[in-house]
Amino acid sequence: MSVIEIENLTQDYQIGFWRKRNVRALDSLNLRVEAGEVFGFLGPNGAGKTTTFKILMRMLRPTAGEARILGQPLDDLRMRARIGYLPERPYFYHYLTAREFLVFCGALCDLPRDRAAKRAADLLDQVGLSDSADKHLRKFSKGMLQRAGLAQALINDPEVLFLDEPMSGLDPLGRREARELIANLRARGKTIFFSSHILTDVEAMCDRVAILNRGRLVESGRLSEILKTRSNEIEAVVSGVNEEILAELREFALEVQPTPEGARARLESDRDIARLLEVIHHANGRLVSVNPARESLEDFFMREIGGMK
Amino acid sequence: MKIIPIALNTFRESARDRALYNLMVFVILLIIASVVMGRIAVGQEVKIVIDLGLSAMTVFGVLMSIFLGIGLVSKEIENGAIANILSKPVRRTEFILGKYFGLCLTLFVSSVVMAAAITGALIYAQGGSDAAQWRLWPAAWLIFLELTIMTAVALLFSCFSSPALSALFALLIFLIGRWSPDLKLFAETSNSAAVRAVSRALYHLLPNLANFNYINETAHGEVAPWRMIAGNTVYAVCYIAAALAAAALIFNRRNFK
The missing domain is CATH 3.40.50.300 (P-loop containing nucleotide triphosphate hydrolases)
Structure with missing residues (x-):
């Protein structure tokens, strides 16, 4: 009702x-x-x-x-x-x-x-x-x-x-x-x-x-309907990486955001996970999590409203 | 029936307003001063105390009814309190009536206090109880009726006009209303037909407040006849009903941005 x-x-x-x-x-x-x-x-x-x-x-x-x-x-x-x-x-x-x-x-x-x-x-x-x-x-x-x-x-x-x-x-x-x-x-x-x-x-x-x-x-x-998952994109959180590794990640990731413990990387698809693992393993880094990328309400708000302003 | 809680809340607002107490203290001091002035004019004590006391009561009451009356609605709109009231199961007309009767209750209490102060001043001046001390009460009732009319007029204006303009209009109506016999005379004696028509219309439309002024007669020992009091009470009730109906009609159509 x-x-x-x-x-x-x-x-x-x-x-x-x-x-x-x-x-x-x-x-x-x-x-x-x-x-x-x-x-x-x-x-x-x-x-x-x-x-x-x-x-x-x-x-x-x-x-x-x-x-x-x-x-x-x-x-x-x-x-x-x-x-x-x-x-x-x-x-x-x-x-x-x-x-x-x-x-x-x-x-x-x-x-x-x-x-x-x-x-x-x-x-x-x-x-x-x-x-x-x-x-x-x-x-x-x-x-x-x-x-x-x-x-x-x-x-x-x-x-x-x-x-x-x-x-x-x-x-x-x-x-x-x-x-x-x-x-x-x-x-x-x-x-x-x-x-x-x-x-x-x-x-x-x-x-x-x-x-x-x-x-x-x-x-x-x-x-859950409005904040759609971004097609096949993947969000990976890594720790223990240095500037050199971040530069390597930026070569293939769609977006890399440094965090206090490491970085948050958005990948185009799960095919890039293997390469990500290879890069952080080489630097003795650690993979914290891998999830399908989902935009936040703030992202959505900025995209929909910010574009109209 | 939400009129009663709104009226009691409005009364509570004025009862907790320090400015009101300051004004009342001022009026009571004026009444006490009239006793001293009465002593100077030998044999005129009663006349001076009644005249000055009831006049002070009128001026104070009219200022209070106009300035508190225009704020009854406009203040609620300005500060946004109206949003809370209208979201509740309250008719807009109930809100108007509640605010009106709340201020009337304040005016009633303050009128009683002031009339009692004048009576007390007379008892003191005359050194005991006397019939003259009680004849001011019918005149005080007429003043109270005049104040309730002015409150309804002020409330009506505040439903569609700014507070400053509402105060100006209400004061003008008070002055014209006090001179309504002159307006009638003007309507009867003018050479211009248009002026006669406008004056006659104004005479009937605006409140005839001169009928409520029995101060001079009371000071000279007369008691307001009961027929006059009854007639004026009916007139006041009808005029107030018309003014409040108009106020409710306007208020019901208003948008509060």
Whole structure:
């Protein structure tokens, strides 16, 4: 079952004061996110990611097209009670304490006060803010606000979670905790639709991704389908080699990247493995690993988006 | 019904705003000063305390209703808090009504505090309890109604205009509203048909705030008649309903980029 259905979603903005003209921020976006998926929404700045989130969260009315969440139109309030959202630059009422803020969010989701208070305490613990629960949000750092934002998105125990740049502002520990939280939510069958600039996080967490550029969908699908193996290419990691050997490797390898222990060599096919072995054996080097070459999400991103810029 | 949590949160915001307390302290000091001034003008204590006290309450209340009223919506849009609210199961109309009633609650509490301060000043000036001390309360109720109208007007403007322009428009409406009898007179006596039509339209469209000013009469010992209070309360409720309906209509159509 598709939990998020986006059909031909288009958003135009008017810019200019005297001579107004239209700028297309989103161009006929089609997307489906299935139940239980962790779906990554990628693209450079200005690609249309936040515009898509804003349409889904009723901040913008689309110029054309439509979207449904949990099979319901975007204005359906019963559906709203089943989703959670973390905005890209979260601003929360600074005069409230973290606990008061979460209880307030619970009230907006129709939670009875005592249940909201219990849920708030649990969530503050989950996101590592229980020590700061009664501190005013104005005293929170960016990372702490991001954690509070994650907690408010979860206050109603949503089935679908929309996270716009959830790792933004988090330190490495916070990022790891957020990744664990997302993995935990996924294990509980939640659907997560999130955007991120941090490709390694996306690669580590997502079942499927969609890549957007200048408002258009560039690619969408499973990471294993998008990040195809590079035909017959082989990636070999070697250690204990010197500059002379690296020069020899460069004679037949497609690419050689020195590493602290040795080098990473990309070969055209497995036919070159024998020659590689011969070269490193001659230098008393060591073969560490041989794998079919597979591009990273970053490689793919740079190839697809970098070429268009 | 999400109006109540939004209203209580809005009330909590103003209750935790130090600037509001500073303004209230200023008004209360003014009321205390009126007691001293009353001592100088022998026999005029009650009149001066009521006149100065209720006038200070009006000025403070109007500034508060306009400047907090225009921020009710525009601040939420500017800082992005609206994104969090709209993602929740909340109707845009509920948001508008919640913000409005939250500020009205703040205005109500501050009006009660100020009216109580004036009453206290009168008790002190007269050296005991007297009926004159209680006749200011109907006038204070009328001031409160005037403030709720101005809050609705400020909120309406902030739904489609910048904060600076909203403040300017709301202040203009307050001034014109206070002079509405003159506007009516102008509409009746002008030689130009176009001026008469525009003045008449403005007279009916803008709030008739002069009806809510009973300060002078109260200072001279009159008590606002209950029929007048009831009539003005109904007028205020109708005017506020119309202004909030317009605000909700505009807000429902807005995009937040």
